[in-house]
Amino acid sequence: MLESDISYLLKRGVAEIIVEDEMAQLLRAGKKLRLKEGFDPSFPDIHLGHMVALRKLHQFQERGHQIVLIVADWTAQIGDPSGMSATRPMLTLEQVKANALTYMQQFFKIVDKQKTEIRWQSEWFDKFTLSDIIQLTSKFTVAQFLARDDFSARYKAEKPIALTELLYPLLQAYDSVAIEADVEFGGTDQKFNFLVGRELQSMMGQRPQQCFMVPLLVGTDGSQKMSKSLGNCIGVTEPPEQMYGKVMSIPDSLVLTYFELLTDVPDQELGEFREGLEKEKLNPMMLKKRLAREIIAQLYDQKAAAEAEGHFERTVQRKEKPEEIALGTKSGKSLQDYLVENRLAKSKSEARRLIDQGAVYINDERVKDANYTVQKDDIIRVGKRRYIKST
RNA sequence: GGAGGGGUGCCGGAGUGGUUAAUCGGAGCAGACUGUAAAUCUGCCGCCCUAAGGGCUACGCAGGUUCGAAUCCUGCCCCCUCCA
Numbered sequence: 150m151l152e153s154d155i156s157y158l159l160k161r162g163v164a165e166i167i168v169e170d171e172m173a174q175l176l177r178a179g180k181k182l183r184l185k186e187g188f189d190p191s192f193p194d195i196h197l198g199h200m201v202a203l204r205k206l207h208q209f210q211e212r213g214h215q216i217v218l219i220v221a222d223w224t225a226q227i228g229d230p231s232g233m234s235a236t237r238p239m240l241t242l243e244q245v246k247a248n249a250l251t252y253m254q255q256f257f258k259i260v261d262k263q264k265t266e267i268r269w270q271s272e273w274f275d276k277f278t279l280s281d282i283i284q285l286t287s288k289f290t291v292a293q294f295l296a297r298d299d300f301s302a303r304y305k306a307e308k309p310i311a312l313t314e315l316l317y318p319l320l321q322a323y324d325s326v327a328i329e330a331d332v333e334f335g336g337t338d339q340k341f342n343f344l345v346g347r348e349l350q351s352m353m354g355q356r357p358q359q360c361f362m363v364p365l366l367v368g369t370d371g372s373q374k375m376s377k378s379l380g381n382c383i384g385v386t387e388p389p390e391q392m393y394g395k396v397m398s399i400p401d402s403l404v405l406t407y408f409e410l411l412t413d414v415p416d417q418e419l420g421e422f423r424e425g426l427e428k429e430k431l432n433p434m435m436l437k438k439r440l441a442r443e444i445i446a447q448l449y450d451q452k453a454a455a456e457a458e459g460h461f462e463r464t465v466q467r468k469e470k471p472e473e474i475a476l477g478t479k480s481g482k483s484l485q486d487y488l489v490e491n492r493l494a495k496s497k498s499e500a501r502r503l504i505d506q507g508a509v510y511i512n513d514e515r516v517k518d519a520n521y522t523v524q525k526d527d528i529i530r531v532g533k534r535r536y537i538k539s540t
Numbered sequence: 541g542g543a544g545g546g547g548u549g550c551c552g553g554a555g556u557g558g559u560u561a562a563u564c565g566g567a568g569c570a571g572a573c574u575g576u577a578a579a580u581c582u583g584c585c586g587c588c589c590u591a592a593g594g595g596c597u598a599c600g601c602a603g604g605u606u607c608g609a610a611u612c613c614u615g616c617c618c619c620c621u622c623c624a
Contacts (some may be wrong), residue, residue, distance in 0.1 A: 534577080
């Protein structure tokens, strides 16, 4: 394996590797590595934040390494009730299976299914007895676990920590033993769990796994990590036009990071982008358009990317009407009622507000009269991009 | 077992008898601006009727006190922390 290739694998879009030198050695030795990736079936949807690690996995896979995907059907029941959120409901076996299926459909948009081994935690944990659990727990101390950022912060803040939560890292660690992982992949927030795995493996006579951590992707809001519960994410199954729009809506300051983490655009070109932005020779909008195309091309294809761009240019940049306008209900009602009926407003009050604010247009003319009677074939627009045609 | 803290709108979080539909922040929506659905600025942001204005429903649940309660009292449910 070429040194430049190794360097690319270990540097591009990587936050931290424990231990980086060992990792490089393993690659130079040309050994086929077992790459562990776990997923919690309580959240089956993959977004661009997850894609960062998955892209890395794919890069390794292309170089002959073996991905082992672990369906964490046991740890899913423990959950991570961050802060105030309600205790996660226990999933039934059927739900877990359904979620796993959904997840894998998305997972295999990014990695190669043929070169992936799928394992379920229940393969080993179903056989666990109380004595196994006691043995496992006896290997670590409370102090060790309280050292974890999240736990110590909560402990200091007098916030609850469920006992089962302490079990979470342990179970995850045991997975590494069960599948004899060489490397575990994930975001930097997984560091503690990865390290427990590393330690447990070595206690149990295995070679400790390498911990490969990618940065957490910042979401479309530009400040917090991308996550479904924060509503700032772009899902990998979203339709291309929607994905395109969401990429365009990320803050300009995020564009280079996104390129680095989510595309194969070479580092050298990224340098040019950076310089262009600093000297204001490049318009961030143009870069974001390129970014959106790159991402969509990976998840769909070039054609979809081009179409999504066309759609964006027409509807957003040139403010043209979409090719197809959804048909609404029968005309003859007041505008206010019509908006509610067609779900362009949640309530009559909201409809009235929209009208008062000048957000409602009929056939390209702003209408301020809530009592306007909707005529047949009126093209009603609310805000910048919601259209409906009356019937 | 004992002591204490708390349950407020989509979320976080103020408010401890009346100008409180409820400060503020975030999210969301809209308008302006813009080479971007970036940034920035402005407005809106429970429901219903409206020209102004008005009505109704809301602060864990159920009662009560009061001219008037998110705010006081009683009971109940739930959550958390500490000590043992």
